[in-house]
Amino acid sequence: LAKTTQPISMDSYEGQEVNITCSHNNIATNDYITWYQQFPSQGPRFIIQGYKTKVTNEVASLFIPADRKSSTLSLPRVSLSDTAVYYCLVEANDYKLSFGAGTTVTVRA
Amino acid sequence: NAGVTQTPKFRVLKTGQSMTLLCAQDMNHEYMYWYRQDPGMGLRLIHYSVGEGTTAKGEVPDGYNVSRLKKQNFLLGLESAAPSQTSVYFCASSYSQGAFGYTFGSGTRLTVV
Numbered sequence: 386l387a388k389t390t391q392p393i394s395m396d397s398y399e400g401q402e403v404n405i406t407c408s409h410n411n412i413a414t415n416d417y418i419t420w421y422q423q424f425p426s427q428g429p430r431f432i433i434q435g436y437k438t439k440v441t442n443e444v445a446s447l448f449i450p451a452d453r454k455s456s457t458l459s460l461p462r463v464s465l466s467d468t469a470v471y472y473c474l475v476e477a478n479d480y481k482l483s484f485g486a487g488t489t490v491t492v493r494a
Numbered sequence: 495n496a497g498v499t500q501t502p503k504f505r506v507l508k509t510g511q512s513m514t515l516l517c518a519q520d521m522n523h524e525y526m527y528w529y530r531q532d533p534g535m536g537l538r539l540i541h542y543s544v545g546e547g548t549t550a551k552g553e554v555p556d557g558y559n560v561s562r563l564k565k566q567n568f569l570l571g572l573e574s575a576a577p578s579q580t581s582v583y584f585c586a587s588s589y590s591q592g593a594f595g596y597t598f599g600s601g602t603r604l605t606v607v
Contacts, residue, residue, distance in 0.1 A: 421596070428498075428584045428598025429537070472536065482596065483553070484529075484537040 389473045394489040403460040405488050407473030410454050418449060418456045421472040421484070429472060429484065433458070460490075468492045496520050500585050500599035507575045507606045515570040515602050517585030523597070525588045526568040527552070528560060530581040531601075537584060543568055575606045 390408040397403045409418070417436055421429040422444075433440060435447040435456070446459040460467055470487040498519045507513055517526065524545050529537040539552030541560040549560045557579060559571045568587075572579060585599040 427600055428586065429596070430598065431596060482527075483539065486534055486536045 389475055391473050391488045396491050397463055398493050399464055400462050403463050405458045408455045409475045412453050412475050416475045419474045420458050423470045463492045465492050498597050498599040500602050504603050511575050512573050517568045519566055519587040523587035523589045527586045528570045529584045532581050577606045580606045
Protein backbone atom coordinates (compact mmCIF):
# COMPACT_ATOMS: atom_id res chain seq x y z
CA LEU A 386 0.00 0.00 0.00
CA ALA A 387 1.38 3.41 -0.98
CA LYS A 388 1.66 5.69 2.01
CA THR A 389 0.06 9.10 1.89
CA THR A 390 0.77 12.23 3.89
CA GLN A 391 -1.72 15.05 4.23
CA PRO A 392 -2.13 17.96 6.65
CA ILE A 393 -3.99 17.20 9.84
CA SER A 394 -6.20 20.26 9.66
CA MET A 395 -7.03 23.35 7.61
CA ASP A 396 -9.18 26.35 8.37
CA SER A 397 -11.01 28.44 5.81
CA TYR A 398 -13.84 30.93 5.42
CA GLU A 399 -17.01 30.73 3.41
CA GLY A 400 -16.54 31.55 -0.25
CA GLN A 401 -12.84 30.76 -0.31
CA GLU A 402 -11.12 28.01 -2.26
CA VAL A 403 -9.59 25.22 -0.21
CA ASN A 404 -6.66 23.22 -1.53
CA ILE A 405 -5.51 20.07 0.25
CA THR A 406 -2.25 18.56 -0.90
CA CYS A 407 -1.51 14.88 -0.42
CA SER A 408 1.99 13.43 -0.79
CA HIS A 409 2.43 9.90 -2.11
CA ASN A 410 6.10 9.56 -3.02
CA ASN A 411 5.94 5.78 -3.48
CA ILE A 412 2.97 5.69 -5.80
CA ALA A 413 3.05 2.78 -8.23
CA THR A 414 2.35 2.90 -11.94
CA ASN A 415 -1.10 1.38 -11.65
CA ASP A 416 -2.21 3.27 -8.53
CA TYR A 417 -5.17 5.62 -8.69
CA ILE A 418 -5.61 8.61 -6.38
CA THR A 419 -8.96 8.79 -4.66
CA TRP A 420 -10.48 11.25 -2.21
CA TYR A 421 -13.26 10.61 0.27
CA GLN A 422 -15.20 13.05 2.44
CA GLN A 423 -16.61 12.30 5.86
CA PHE A 424 -19.13 14.45 7.71
CA PRO A 425 -19.60 14.09 11.46
CA SER A 426 -21.63 11.02 12.43
CA GLN A 427 -21.61 9.69 8.85
CA GLY A 428 -19.56 7.23 6.89
CA PRO A 429 -17.08 8.47 4.28
CA ARG A 430 -18.33 9.11 0.76
CA PHE A 431 -16.42 9.08 -2.51
CA ILE A 432 -15.86 12.51 -4.04
CA ILE A 433 -13.26 12.19 -6.80
CA GLN A 434 -10.68 9.92 -8.39
CA GLY A 435 -7.89 10.49 -10.89
CA TYR A 436 -4.79 8.99 -12.44
CA LYS A 437 -2.97 11.98 -13.95
CA THR A 438 -3.46 15.64 -14.95
CA LYS A 439 -6.76 17.15 -13.88
CA VAL A 440 -10.18 15.77 -13.04
CA THR A 441 -13.21 17.90 -12.25
CA ASN A 442 -16.72 17.07 -11.14
CA GLU A 443 -19.57 18.94 -9.53
CA VAL A 444 -17.99 18.71 -6.09
CA ALA A 445 -14.24 19.22 -6.52
CA SER A 446 -11.20 19.23 -8.77
CA LEU A 447 -8.19 16.99 -8.49
CA PHE A 448 -4.81 18.12 -9.78
CA ILE A 449 -2.07 15.56 -10.34
CA PRO A 450 1.39 16.61 -11.59
CA ALA A 451 3.30 14.59 -14.13
CA ASP A 452 5.43 12.75 -11.57
CA ARG A 453 2.27 11.77 -9.62
CA LYS A 454 4.11 12.01 -6.31
CA SER A 455 1.50 14.37 -4.95
CA SER A 456 -2.03 15.48 -5.67
CA THR A 457 -4.17 18.44 -4.70
CA LEU A 458 -7.86 18.36 -3.96
CA SER A 459 -9.47 21.72 -4.66
CA LEU A 460 -12.83 22.69 -3.17
CA PRO A 461 -14.13 25.85 -4.84
CA ARG A 462 -16.05 28.47 -2.89
CA VAL A 463 -16.55 26.44 0.26
CA SER A 464 -19.56 26.79 2.51
CA LEU A 465 -20.14 25.82 6.13
CA SER A 466 -21.49 22.48 4.92
CA ASP A 467 -18.06 21.58 3.51
CA THR A 468 -16.70 21.23 7.05
CA ALA A 469 -15.60 17.59 7.08
CA VAL A 470 -12.65 15.23 7.14
CA TYR A 471 -11.06 14.58 3.74
CA TYR A 472 -9.11 11.38 3.07
CA CYS A 473 -6.55 10.81 0.34
CA LEU A 474 -6.10 7.20 -0.77
CA VAL A 475 -3.69 5.64 -3.22
CA GLU A 476 -4.63 2.09 -4.14
CA ALA A 477 -4.38 -0.17 -7.15
CA ASN A 478 -7.10 -2.73 -7.56
CA ASP A 479 -7.01 -3.43 -3.86
CA TYR A 480 -10.31 -3.82 -2.07
CA LYS A 481 -8.64 -3.45 1.32
CA LEU A 482 -8.64 0.32 1.54
CA SER A 483 -6.69 2.00 4.32
CA PHE A 484 -7.81 5.37 5.57
CA GLY A 485 -5.34 7.52 7.46
CA ALA A 486 -6.37 10.26 9.85
CA GLY A 487 -7.34 12.54 6.98
CA THR A 488 -7.47 16.33 6.88
CA THR A 489 -10.06 18.08 9.01
CA VAL A 490 -11.32 21.09 7.11
CA THR A 491 -13.18 23.68 9.16
CA VAL A 492 -15.09 26.37 7.30
CA ARG A 493 -16.00 29.47 9.28
CA ALA A 494 -18.57 32.14 8.54
CA ASN B 495 -32.85 3.05 -2.45
CA ALA B 496 -31.39 2.38 1.03
CA GLY B 497 -27.75 1.66 0.07
CA VAL B 498 -25.96 0.31 3.15
CA THR B 499 -27.95 -0.02 6.35
CA GLN B 500 -26.40 -0.72 9.73
CA THR B 501 -28.25 -1.84 12.83
CA PRO B 502 -28.23 -0.91 15.62
CA LYS B 503 -27.11 2.73 15.51
CA PHE B 504 -26.13 2.86 19.17
CA ARG B 505 -25.39 0.23 21.79
CA VAL B 506 -23.94 0.06 25.28
CA LEU B 507 -22.49 -3.26 26.39
CA LYS B 508 -21.02 -4.48 29.62
CA THR B 509 -17.59 -6.05 29.53
CA GLY B 510 -17.88 -9.72 28.59
CA GLN B 511 -21.24 -9.44 26.85
CA SER B 512 -21.67 -10.44 23.25
CA MET B 513 -23.48 -8.82 20.36
CA THR B 514 -23.85 -8.84 16.61
CA LEU B 515 -23.82 -5.85 14.31
CA LEU B 516 -25.79 -6.24 11.11
CA CYS B 517 -24.93 -4.70 7.78
CA ALA B 518 -27.29 -4.97 4.82
CA GLN B 519 -26.79 -3.65 1.28
CA ASP B 520 -29.29 -3.58 -1.57
CA MET B 521 -26.89 -2.78 -4.42
CA ASN B 522 -25.88 -6.36 -5.25
CA HIS B 523 -22.27 -5.58 -4.34
CA GLU B 524 -19.83 -8.45 -4.13
CA TYR B 525 -17.43 -6.90 -1.63
CA MET B 526 -18.29 -5.94 1.93
CA TYR B 527 -16.16 -4.57 4.75
CA TRP B 528 -16.20 -3.73 8.42
CA TYR B 529 -14.15 -0.80 9.71
CA ARG B 530 -13.74 0.75 13.11
CA GLN B 531 -13.02 4.42 13.67
CA ASP B 532 -11.35 5.77 16.77
CA PRO B 533 -10.60 9.44 17.45
CA GLY B 534 -7.65 10.70 15.42
CA MET B 535 -6.94 7.31 13.85
CA GLY B 536 -9.01 7.28 10.70
CA LEU B 537 -10.71 4.02 9.75
CA ARG B 538 -9.12 0.63 10.28
CA LEU B 539 -10.24 -2.49 8.46
CA ILE B 540 -11.46 -5.29 10.73
CA HIS B 541 -12.69 -7.98 8.32
CA TYR B 542 -13.86 -8.09 4.76
CA SER B 543 -15.63 -10.38 2.32
CA VAL B 544 -15.15 -10.79 -1.43
CA GLY B 545 -18.36 -12.71 -1.94
CA GLU B 546 -21.10 -14.76 -0.36
CA GLY B 547 -19.65 -17.39 1.95
CA THR B 548 -16.18 -15.81 2.11
CA THR B 549 -14.49 -13.78 4.83
CA ALA B 550 -10.95 -12.60 5.48
CA LYS B 551 -9.03 -10.74 8.17
CA GLY B 552 -8.16 -7.10 7.85
CA GLU B 553 -5.81 -4.92 9.84
CA VAL B 554 -7.37 -5.33 13.32
CA PRO B 555 -9.36 -8.62 13.41
CA ASP B 556 -8.68 -9.75 16.99
CA GLY B 557 -11.79 -10.01 19.16
CA TYR B 558 -14.18 -10.00 16.20
CA ASN B 559 -15.80 -12.60 14.00
CA VAL B 560 -17.80 -12.18 10.81
CA SER B 561 -20.14 -14.13 8.59
CA ARG B 562 -21.49 -13.61 5.07
CA LEU B 563 -24.17 -16.26 4.63
CA LYS B 564 -26.14 -14.12 2.20
CA LYS B 565 -24.69 -11.77 -0.40
CA GLN B 566 -26.57 -8.78 0.93
CA ASN B 567 -25.67 -9.22 4.60
CA PHE B 568 -22.40 -9.01 6.49
CA LEU B 569 -22.48 -9.63 10.24
CA LEU B 570 -19.85 -8.53 12.74
CA GLY B 571 -19.78 -10.35 16.07
CA LEU B 572 -18.17 -9.55 19.38
CA GLU B 573 -18.07 -12.70 21.50
CA SER B 574 -16.77 -11.10 24.71
CA ALA B 575 -16.78 -7.32 24.54
CA ALA B 576 -13.88 -5.35 26.01
CA PRO B 577 -13.59 -1.61 26.72
CA SER B 578 -10.95 -1.41 23.96
CA GLN B 579 -13.72 -2.22 21.49
CA THR B 580 -15.50 1.03 22.25
CA SER B 581 -15.59 2.65 18.84
CA VAL B 582 -17.71 3.66 15.89
CA TYR B 583 -18.16 0.79 13.46
CA PHE B 584 -18.74 1.35 9.78
CA CYS B 585 -19.82 -1.15 7.20
CA ALA B 586 -19.11 -0.59 3.52
CA SER B 587 -19.68 -2.35 0.24
CA SER B 588 -18.30 -2.07 -3.27
CA TYR B 589 -18.94 -3.71 -6.63
CA SER B 590 -15.31 -4.12 -7.58
CA GLN B 591 -11.77 -3.81 -6.40
CA GLY B 592 -10.12 -0.44 -6.17
CA ALA B 593 -10.88 2.73 -4.27
CA PHE B 594 -13.72 3.85 -6.51
CA GLY B 595 -17.28 3.21 -5.54
CA TYR B 596 -17.27 2.38 -1.86
CA THR B 597 -20.62 2.97 -0.17
CA PHE B 598 -20.57 3.32 3.59
CA GLY B 599 -23.31 2.93 6.16
CA SER B 600 -24.02 5.59 8.76
CA GLY B 601 -22.20 3.74 11.52
CA THR B 602 -22.85 2.03 14.85
CA ARG B 603 -21.60 3.74 17.98
CA LEU B 604 -20.64 1.06 20.50
CA THR B 605 -19.65 1.72 24.09
CA VAL B 606 -18.31 -1.06 26.28
CA VAL B 607 -18.34 -0.30 30.00
